Amino acid sequence: MSEHKYTGPVAGLFQKLADKMGKDVYFVNFLILMFFTFFEVAAVYVTGLSVNLVWAILIGIGIIKIYGIAGFFMHLKGDPIIYTRTAIFPLLFAALMLWGIGLSNPASIMDLPNWCTPDWDYSYVTN
Amino acid sequence: MVMTFIYGAFYIIAGFFNSIRPEDHGHDDNGDGYGDHHGSASPILMATGLLFFMMGFQGFVKTTKAMLGIDIAADYVGFAISCAGFIILIIGIGNWWREDLIGAKEQVALGKPFGGQHIRKAGMWVFLxxxxxxxxxxxxxxxxxxxxxxxxxxxxxxxxxxxxxxxASDLLRHDIMTLLPGAVNTFALIISSYTIVLALKTAKDVDWKPSETKWVRRLLPTRQKAVRNYLIATVLLGSLFIILKIIEWSHLVAEGFDIGTQAGSIFFIATGAHGLHVFIGLLVMLFMIFKADTVGYDEKNGHGIEYFGLYWHFVDLAWVAIFPAFYLY
Structure with missing residues (x-):
């Protein structure tokens, strides 16, 4: 971990905020993570939102938090690119697992669209 | 199965002897002031210990139950294998900690794709x-x-x-008091991620000076004590996580939501595996506090905090996914 100035559209914004506050970028990241966690919990209690909208909010906030933790706390933004590649590599397999196993339930009551459900042969289910 | 054991034995024996063999001098000197680096037998010892521990674990459970008077046949062979594995594991951990206290040069990767990077850091990422x-x-x-x-x-x-x-979320998310442990845990992990960043930052900051604010100066009087106290704060937050987890699980079990159901099984396994990661992190941090208090962390050996921090941040990351999926959805 080395102290350096972050650049780029998002990381640069973090850096600008940090410079404005007279703090380091980790502190700004910490505040942003705390804020979005409040928002995350609150979203579930707001009435009148559809299930899909709540899900979209939760996923959106999750992505922001993952960016903050992996990018700044785990220092992927400042480390050589090989570490980012190493971090992304298993996500491919994780995505395959989520698609191939997670979304392959033949008895799904969620009526998942065909494009996201694997076309497996489910004969083993009855056999 | 036989081939698996042969390969396993090969890797264990070859790995052990390779690890204790002295390295060529100078080829990975990164000028950090420590003496010649060492090959460590600790990883292979710990892996072997864990292998035997898990191999005999079923026998361990059966025998322990039999000892407690539960009507089940004891399996002393499995019990012995598991105990032997546990002892090897403890020896491996002890050796690792001893070596870490002595200190050694960071080994630098020579080949692609991590050429020029510290091997421990690359190893931690591969582990992640x-x-x-x-x-x-x-x-x-x-x-x-x-x-x-x-x-x-x-x-x-x-x-x-x-x-x-x-x-579980049906039983937790409708009442602020039942969701509170999970929500507080989310904040506890994020704050603990920040405190470990502060520990690392302080360890590496050669120009560190005590704060001018009186109460902060009392909490963080010197660089060495500041690192130690940030680590203690991290341990306290991690411990809070475990305590709240136990409270929350107790509530769920009292509500009739236990591991016997399909929903309960995946909930307790996923959150339990995460809790186990937190617990293991706490054990490692106890050692780090000891080291911070005795040997101390500085700009030369602060990598230890950085690499452990990667693990701790990952635990936080996993919770970022677990909390909405299991508690809010």
Whole structure:
């Protein structure tokens, strides 16, 4: 971990905020993570939102938090690119697992669209 | 099976002897002031110990139950294998900690793709890859089951008519008091991620000076004590996580939501595996506090905090996914 100035559209914004506050970028990241966690919990209690909208909010906030933790706390933004590649590599397999196993339930009551459900042969289910 | 054991034995023996062999001098000197680096036998010892511990674990459970008077046949062979594995594991951990206290040069990777990078850091990232896969398997299993359940969410969304499965979130998210442990835990992990960043930052800051604010100066009087106290804060927050987890689980079990149901099984396995990661992190941090208080962390050996921090941040990352999926959804 080395102290350096972050650049780029998002990381640069973090850096600008940090410079404005007279703090380091980790502190700004910490505040942003705390804020979005409040928002995350609150979203579930707001009435009148559809299930899909709540899900979209939760996923959106999750992505922001993952960016903050992996990018700044785990220092992927400042480390050589090989570490980012190493971090992304298993996500491919994780995505395959989520698609191939997670979304392959033949008895799904969620009526998942065909494009996201694997076309497996489910004969083993009855056999 | 025989081939597996042969390969396993080969790797254990060859790995052990390779690890204790002195390295060529000078080829990875990164000028950090320590003496010649060492090959460490600790990883192979710990892996071997864990292998034997798990191999005999079933026998360990049976024999322990038999000793407690439960009507079950003891398996002394499995018990012995498991105990031997545990002893090897403890020796490996002890050796690792001893070596870490003595200190050694950071070994630098020579080949692609991590050429020029510290081997321990690259190793930690590769380890985290495997961790991602562990949690991905929990999530894919959960998603598969969840899409088949008629939960309150599915009913509200008009996708089915009668609730057939109660999830943990059904029992937790409707009342602020029942959701509170999970919510507080989320904040505790994020704050602990920041405190370990502060510990690392302080350790590496050669120009560190005590704060001018009186109460901060009392808490963090010197660089060495500041690092130690940040680590203590991290341990306290991690301990809070475990305590709240136990409270929350007790509530769920009292509500009749236990591991015997499909929803309970995936919930307790996923959150339990995460809790186990937190617990292991706490054990490692106890050692780090000891080291911070005795040997001390500075700009030369602060890498230890950085690499452990990667693990701790990953635990936080996993919670970022677990909390909404299991508590809010």
């Amino acid at each position: 890859i495997s961790e991602v896969m562990v949690f991905a398997s929990f999530f894919s299993a959960y998603l598969r089951m969840r899409t088949g359940w008629c939960t309150q969410w599915a009913v509200d969304a008009g996708r089915c008519k009668t609730v057939d499965t109660t999830t």
